[in-house]
Amino acid sequence: MKPGTGSRKMKECIVDLPLEHGRFHGLHTATPSLFALTGSFRTAPVVQRGELMLQQLVAMLMTCGSRRRDQFEMADLLESRGASLSVESELHRVSFSARACSEDMPLVVDLLSECLREPRFDATDFATERSRLIAELQYRGAEPAAQASDALSRMLYSPRHPRHRAEFADDVSVVERLTVDDVRRYHHAHFGANDLRVVAVGDIDPHAVAAEVDRRLASWSPRAARQVDDTGSSDETVQVAWVQTAGRENFEVALGQRLTIRCDHPDYMALWMANHILGATFTSRLVSSVREEQGLTYSIRSELARPDRDFDGHWQVALSLSVDKLNAGLAATRAEIDRFVDHGVTAQELAAKQLEAIGAFHIGLATLHGLSETILFGTENGWGPDYIREFAGKVGSVSASQLNAVVAEHLRPAELQTIIAGPFADAQREFNACVAA
Amino acid sequence: MTMNAHIVNGASGMPHALDSETRGADATPAFRHVRSGGGIEEYRLDANGLRVLFMEARAAPVALLMLTYGVGSRHEGHGFHGASHMLEHLMFKGSARFNKQQGTSIFNLLHPVGAQTNATTWLDRTNYFNLVPVSHLDVAAEIEADRMRNIRIDPVDLETERTVVLNEHDQYAGDPLEKLNQAVWRIAFAKHPYGAPVIGTREDIGAFTRDGLFEHYHRHYWPNNATLTVIGDLGRELTLDIVGRHFGRMSGFDSLPNADDEFEPEQRGERRIVVEQPGQAGWVMLACKAPNGLSPDTDALELLGCILAGGKLSRLYRQLVVGGLATAVWPCMSRLAKPGLFQVQALLGTDQDHQGVERTIRDAIDTIRIHGVSQDELDRAKGRARGNLLTSRDGPVAVAMQLNEAIAAGDWMAYPMAIERLDAVSVTDVQRVARQYLIDDALTVGYLVDPDGKHAASASSNPASVQ
Numbered sequence: 001m002k003p004g005t006g007s008r009k010m011k012e013c014i015v016d017l018p019l020e021h022g023r024f025h026g027l028h029t030a031t032p033s034l035f036a037l038t039g040s041f042r043t044a045p046v047v048q049r050g051e052l053m054l055q056q057l058v059a060m061l062m063t064c065g066s067r068r069r070d071q072f073e074m075a076d077l078l079e080s081r082g083a084s085l086s087v088e089s090e091l092h093r094v095s096f097s098a099r100a101c102s103e104d105m106p107l108v109v110d111l112l113s114e115c116l117r118e119p120r121f122d123a124t125d126f127a128t129e130r131s132r133l134i135a136e137l138q139y140r141g142a143e144p145a146a147q148a149s150d151a152l153s154r155m156l157y158s159p160r161h162p163r164h165r166a167e168f169a170d171d172v173s174v175v176e177r178l179t180v181d182d183v184r185r186y187h188h189a190h191f192g193a194n195d196l197r198v199v200a201v202g203d204i205d206p207h208a209v210a211a212e213v214d215r216r217l218a219s220w221s222p223r224a225a226r227q228v229d230d231t232g233s234s235d236e237t238v239q240v241a242w243v244q245t246a247g248r249e250n251f252e253v254a255l256g257q258r259l260t261i262r263c264d265h266p267d268y269m270a271l272w273m274a275n276h277i278l279g280a281t282f283t284s285r286l287v288s289s290v291r292e293e294q295g296l297t298y299s300i301r302s303e304l305a306r307p308d309r310d311f312d313g314h315w316q317v318a319l320s321l322s323v324d325k326l327n328a329g330l331a332a333t334r335a336e337i338d339r340f341v342d343h344g345v346t347a348q349e350l351a352a353k354q355l356e357a358i359g360a361f362h363i364g365l366a367t368l369h370g371l372s373e374t375i376l377f378g379t380e381n382g383w384g385p386d387y388i389r390e391f392a393g394k395v396g397s398v399s400a401s402q403l404n405a406v407v408a409e410h411l412r413p414a415e416l417q418t419i420i421a422g423p424f425a426d427a428q429r430e431f432n433a434c435v436a437a
Numbered sequence: 438m439t440m441n442a443h444i445v446n447g448a449s450g451m452p453h454a455l456d457s458e459t460r461g462a463d464a465t466p467a468f469r470h471v472r473s474g475g476g477i478e479e480y481r482l483d484a485n486g487l488r489v490l491f492m493e494a495r496a497a498p499v500a501l502l503m504l505t506y507g508v509g510s511r512h513e514g515h516g517f518h519g520a521s522h523m524l525e526h527l528m529f530k531g532s533a534r535f536n537k538q539q540g541t542s543i544f545n546l547l548h549p550v551g552a553q554t555n556a557t558t559w560l561d562r563t564n565y566f567n568l569v570p571v572s573h574l575d576v577a578a579e580i581e582a583d584r585m586r587n588i589r590i591d592p593v594d595l596e597t598e599r600t601v602v603l604n605e606h607d608q609y610a611g612d613p614l615e616k617l618n619q620a621v622w623r624i625a626f627a628k629h630p631y632g633a634p635v636i637g638t639r640e641d642i643g644a645f646t647r648d649g650l651f652e653h654y655h656r657h658y659w660p661n662n663a664t665l666t667v668i669g670d671l672g673r674e675l676t677l678d679i680v681g682r683h684f685g686r687m688s689g690f691d692s693l694p695n696a697d698d699e700f701e702p703e704q705r706g707e708r709r710i711v712v713e714q715p716g717q718a719g720w721v722m723l724a725c726k727a728p729n730g731l732s733p734d735t736d737a738l739e740l741l742g743c744i745l746a747g748g749k750l751s752r753l754y755r756q757l758v759v760g761g762l763a764t765a766v767w768p769c770m771s772r773l774a775k776p777g778l779f780q781v782q783a784l785l786g787t788d789q790d791h792q793g794v795e796r797t798i799r800d801a802i803d804t805i806r807i808h809g810v811s812q813d814e815l816d817r818a819k820g821r822a823r824g825n826l827l828t829s830r831d832g833p834v835a836v837a838m839q840l841n842e843a844i845a846a847g848d849w850m851a852y853p854m855a856i857e858r859l860d861a862v863s864v865t866d867v868q869r870v871a872r873q874y875l876i877d878d879a880l881t882v883g884y885l886v887d888p889d890g891k892h893a894a895s896a897s898s899n900p901a902s903v904q
Contacts, residue, residue, distance in 0.1 A: 031496045034828060075749035080817055082824015099828050128759055131786050135718055135764035142613070142716045246715035248611035250604060283548045295597035298605040322604045352549055359551020363568055366497035367832030423611075 014375070014385040015206035020218035022196025025375050025385050026206025029368070035102045035202030036368035037109070037209070038376050040095040042194040044226040047162050050174040054186050055089045057133055057178060062087040062096075064125040066114035071125060074111060083108055087115060091162040092310055093380070094191065099368070102203040106212055113216035119187065126180040134172050141168030144245045144421035145318065148254035151243050151419040156258050156314050158232025163305075163313065192223035199375045202368050231311065234258070238414070242428050243421040251326055251422035255333070256316040257415045262307045263381050270398045270406040271304065277353045278302050278340050279317060281360070286317065289336045296329040297321055309381055315411060326420070326427055327434045337413050344404030358392045466685025468677050475853020477840070478673065482680070485689035486661030490840065490849060491676045492668040494833055500574040500669025501833035503566040504581050505844045508657035510635040511560050511775070512694070516644070519602070519637015520653045522558040523645055526602055528565065529556070530594040532584035543567075546576055553834070560631055561774040562845035568834055571670050575679050581665075582683035585658055590647050599642060606636050613714040613885055620710045621724050621883040624902070625778060629701035661689035664844045668833040701776075708881045710902050713888040719785040720885035721763075721794045723802075725875050727779040730772030730846030736858045737866040738779050738874060742768030743818040744810050744867070745801055746781050750817060752801050753781070761786055762794050772846050778881075779874060791884045802875050809868035823856050 015026040022041070045051030063085055065071035078085055083100035085108065096116065100108045140146045150165035157164040166174075196217070200209040261267055279286035279302030286300050300319035307313035317337065321329040345353075364370040365388070378387025420431070468480040468489065480489040513520050535541045543554055553568040567577040609615045619634050626632030636642075665684065667676045704726060728734045746753040746768040757763035763783040771777030781802075783794050830836050843852035851858070 029496050031831075034831065036831070071749060076817065079748050079750060080820035080824065082821065082826070082828045084828065099831070101824070101827055124759065127761065128764075131761065132758075132764040134787070135784055138718050142714075142718075144611075247613070247713075247717065250607035250611060281548070282554075283544050291601055293597070295600040296604075298601050298608060320604055320608055322600070322607045325600065325604065356549050356551055359549070359570065360553075361551065363499055363551050363553055363570070366499045366568065367835070369831055 014388070015210065016385050017207070017210045019193075019196060019198065019210070019214050021193035021220065021222050022198065023379060024206075024210040024213060025197075025199045025379060026204065026209050027201045027371065027375070028204060028206060029202055029371070031202050031368055033102050033203055034099070034368060035105055035200060035204045035209075036097070036099045036372045037105075037112070037198070037200045038095065038097040038372045039196065039198035040090065040093045040376065040380060041192070041196045042093050042225075043190045044092045045162070045190070046226075047164060048160055051186070052089070052091070052162065053133075053171055053174045054178060054182055055094065055190075057130060057175065058183050058187050058191070059087045059089040059094055060129045060133060061121055061125060061183060062115045062119050064129060065120035065122060066111075067118045067120060068114060070120060070122065074114075077107065077111065081107075085111060085115065095376075097372075105200075105204055105209060109209070109212045109216055113220075116191065116217070117220050121180055121184050121187070123180050126183060130175060130178065133175055137168050137171050137175065141172075142245065142247075144243070144248050144250075144252040145254075145320070147243045147245060148252045148419040148421040149316070149318065151241060151421070152254040152256045152314075152316065152417060155239065155241065155417045155419070156234055156256055158234045160232035161234075162231070162311060190223050190226075193217060193220045194222045194225065196220075197376060197379050199372045199379070201372045201375070236415070238417060240418040240420065240431075243419060245421050245423050248423045250323065251321045251420055251424075251427070252318070253321060253330065253333075253421070254316060254318050254419045255337075255416045256305075256314050256419075257412055257417065258314050259304065259307055259312050259410060261410065262309060262312055264309055265307075267406045267410065268307065269394050270403045271410055273350070273354070273357065273395060273398045274340075274345075274403050274407045274411070275302055275304050275315065276357050277345055277349065278337070281356070283356065285340055286319075286333065286336055290319070290329065290332045294328075294332055296325045296332055300333065317416075323422075323424060323427060326422075327431060330418075334413065334416075337411075337416075341407055341411050341413055344407060345400055347400040350398070350400045350403060354395050354398070357395050361391050361395075466681035468681065472850070474850050477849070477853060479849065480677065482660065482684060484685050485659075485687055487680075487684050487689075488664040489677070489680055490664060490666040490844075491673055492666075492836065493670075493672065494668050494836070495670050496832075498571055498670050499568055499833065500571045500577075500667060500671055501566060501568045501837050502574060502577045502581065503564055503666040503668075503837045503841065504585070505562050505564040505664045505666065505841050506657060507561070507662045507693075507845075508563055508653075509559050509561045509845070510633055510637075511630045512657065513630065513633070513637075513653075516641060517649065517653070518633045518641045519606075519635070520641075520645060520650060521563050521657075522636050523598070523602055523642065524588075524650055524654055525556045525558045525563050525565075526598045527590055527594065527650065528584050528588060529554075530591065530598065531589045532580070533587035533589060534583045535580045536589055543580055546580065547573060552577070558635055559845065560635060560777075562841070564841045566834065566837055574667070574669065574671065575683075578679050578683045582687065585660065585663065585684075586687055588651075588654055588658070590650060590654075592647055595645075595647055595650070599645065602636070602642055603639065606639060606642060609634075609636055610639075613712075613717045614720065616714065617712045617720055617722055617883050617885045620712050621722050621780070621881050622778065624708045624710050625704070625724055625726070625881040626701055629775070631701075631773070631775065631777065656694055659690040659693065660684060660687055662693050664849065666837055666840060666844075668836055704879045704881075707877055709883075710881075711884045711886055713886050715887060715889055717885060717887050719789045719791055719887065719890075720782060720883075721785065721791050721798070722780060722782040722883040722885075723795065723798050724778040724780045724881045724883070726879045727770065727777055727874055729774060729776050730842075731848055731851055733858065733861070733866075734870050734874070735770060735772060737862045737870040739768075739770040740815060740818045740822065740859060740862050741805065741810070741867050741871055741875075742770050742779065742781065743821055744814050745805065746783075747818065748821060750821075752804075753783070753798060756797050756801065757783055757794060760797075762788065762790060762797060772842060772851075774845060774847050789887075789890060791886065795882060795884075802871065805868065805871045806875065809871075810864055812864055815862070815864050815867060819859055819862070822859050826855055
């Protein structure tokens with residue numbers, strides 16, 4: 001596929017329509033009898049009030065019935081058709097998604113509207129979902145990769161920042177104190193058509209879906225906007241921290257550093273491309289060196305996690321290491337990062353990786369899920385439906401000199417914080433001895 | 438590289454290839470249409486018995502090429518567990534014509550255009566798949582054809598990949614649900630290789646030799662032990678042309694091994710195991726021996742599982758989740774080439790009442806054995822299963838992964854026929870399979886317990902081995 005071939009065809013067909021309180025993007029595809037719908041709206045929870053956990057619980061309860069029907073009636077309508085409907089809490093937005101047979105589109109939009117606008121918030125459902133959330137938190141609290149990532153967030157962000165993840169026990173404590181009245185209040189105050197974005201793709205008439213969405217959601221009022229500006233500051237002392245995880249047989253390591261740019265910054269695309277080359281794919285430098293050449297890990301990747309229009313993010317490298325490879329694996333990873341930052345990339349390497357990134361982007365559009373999520377991602381970040389068409393141009397316009405300058409400015413290996421999650425106290429002693437030596 | 442080169446590569450017990458010398462070098466490979474169903478066409482390549490499945494999918498300008506080999510962990514002997522998975526890794530290290538030394542590896546030729554390439558190994562099969570721009574289907578097929586018969590196992594690559602696989606093993610080994618699941622399968626299958634872990638053991642992985650892996654490769658990697666699937670934005674003619682050019686000149690093998698499965702003696706009594714994992718919420722897993730994936734009884738058991746524990750309308754969701762004993766419950770029906778397991782599992786609630794949850798699940802099964810299920814319940818389960826089958830087929834990879842399991846179970850038609858097969862199940866069938874398969878003597882029960890938790894002692898009080 002030539003870069004842009006698929007996207008040009010798509011752009012011609014993507015329908016961009018205003019909603020009463022947001023925007024709709026739709027695309028008809030030759031996917032027989034199926035469609036996917038996704039979307040989101042802004043909520044902006046205040047982190048230090050425990051509102052991230054509260055918002056997560058509200059989102060879980062959204063699909064547990066409405067004032068018109070209980071969760072079993074709703075489940076019957078969806079499950080009997082193989083349709084799925086979910087609502088999830090993001091940092092400062094709430095997203096929703098549905099997949100169903102095309103003929104069920106009106107029903108699915110109707111049920112989605114009920115869930116969003118008039119959830120049931122039954123006391124029994126509340127108790128069930130609260131238990132489920134606690135169980136999820138406990139599972140996360142025993143999972144080393146999640147523990148490493150969460151601990152890194154606590155080193156990088158102040159407790160005021162939405163990307164700061166509390167200790168799981170603190171989150172559990174917050175959830176245990178929540179009441180069904182808290183849920184009702186939060187929904188009433190913050191769930192509304194705030195910057196509403198809806199995307200539908202598949203075997204559908206986009207205009208008909210947009211009309212159906214607006215018919216159901218036009219009278220859904222936006223709530224008073226909140227802006228979270230003060231995200232506090234964090235301790236910038238570079239550290240290595242350990243998280244003990246009993247019963248595990250490997251280490252999960254997270255290295256990370258705060259970024260100071262958001263996704264609308266002129267350097268963002270060059271930084272995205274740099275991360276792509278360093279560790280985002282199976283042919284990246286980190287995978288090629290640490291896994292393929294040295295055999296030190298099964299999984300290693302780097303990511304920009306995940307600067308958007310409202311908040312900056314961080315650069316993170318995550319890897320898994322067996323007990324006997326901890327020191328060697330960390331050293332090899334750091335060496336590869338240093339090599340990347342010190343020497344940059346050549347124009348030839350960049351050109352090859354740009355083609356790869358553009359190709360992977362288009363192949364990712366081969367599913368309704370990938371297509372709808374990509375369109376939503378573009379519209380949430382202010383790039384609109386043109387994002388699909390313009391992606392190749394944005395990536396292709398990055399030059400090697402620009403990329404290397406951006407790397408030198410934004411990626412600072414000496415400032416990487418390190419979290420090692422694993423079960424072995426002996427390894428910590430050996431590691432410290434190795435560092436001391 | 439020719440066939441002889443493989444002998445040079447050192448495999449002992451080199452298999453004997455079918456004679457294909459009568460075919461001229463430029464002859465057009467002949468395909469025989471076998472059957473069609475659900476938009477999928479099956480062909481056989483006369484020259485070597487390769488089965489080819491083709492499905493047109495015009496939604497995006499991409500094509501998926503998948504090779505499913507009839508080799509998995511079931512085909513490994515004692516002391517050799519994980520060999521199929523190890524080979525799966527080594528297949529990405531290169532073949533005679535496509536390798537990193539010549540700059541022609543998958544990473545050199547397919548990844549630069551954004552292709553998604555990966556592979557998986559399971560009990561009955563290993564599959565390799567490539568989602569590529571249609572323009573690159575030809576080179577994807579060429580690579581797969583070369584590595585079907587001409588793998589390179591460089592000793593250095595083997596040692597490098599061994600430690601990669603050991604790290605993958607360690608990740609799984611510490612995962613609580615994986616530990617519980619493996620423990621249940623291990624004691625449920627005392628002799629049959631389904632009881633061994635697909636990824637193998639640390640000891641076996643550490644002991645693999647190059648010769649041993651070559652031998653395993655040459656025993657199983659043949660066109661007549663494989664199914665090639667193409668799904669994408671192209672027609673039949675082009676597909677068969679590509680397949681014929683790249684696979685049409687290789688030989689089949691006349692002595693493919695039958696999986697020398699150990700005979701699994703009939704289970705005559707309940708088996709129990711407790712897996713301890715500190716800091717982990719409890720799980721309860723009940724498993725019964727079930728028929729192979731193509732049996733109509735498996736369809737009835739799948740619907741029974743749905744009625745019992747599939748979704749919010751299931752009996753156990755109301756009893757366990759709404760009742761506060763568990764936070765999640767779900768069924769799992771393995772559809773394998775040989776008899777597998779029917780499983781029901783629950784993630785416990787704050788009370789961590791393993792025995793109470795087990796009792797509730799057993800009572801629910803008893804109720805179905807005695808009273809059966811209602812037509813309304815069965816219709817709802819069929820609707821759910823039918824709908825899930827339809828809506829889960831989002832894109833070529835999703836379709837291929839479902840097709841892959843049907844191929845491994847023994848008949849790809851099980852994929853397009855799945856809805857009809859489920860529709861044929863009656864309430865009588867559901868009660869019959871409950872009585873036939875979900876019996877106490879065929880039951881294996883596993884608990885995942887936090888040994889430091891306040892409920893640990895009571896959870897472990899039933900006679901059971903503890904690990």
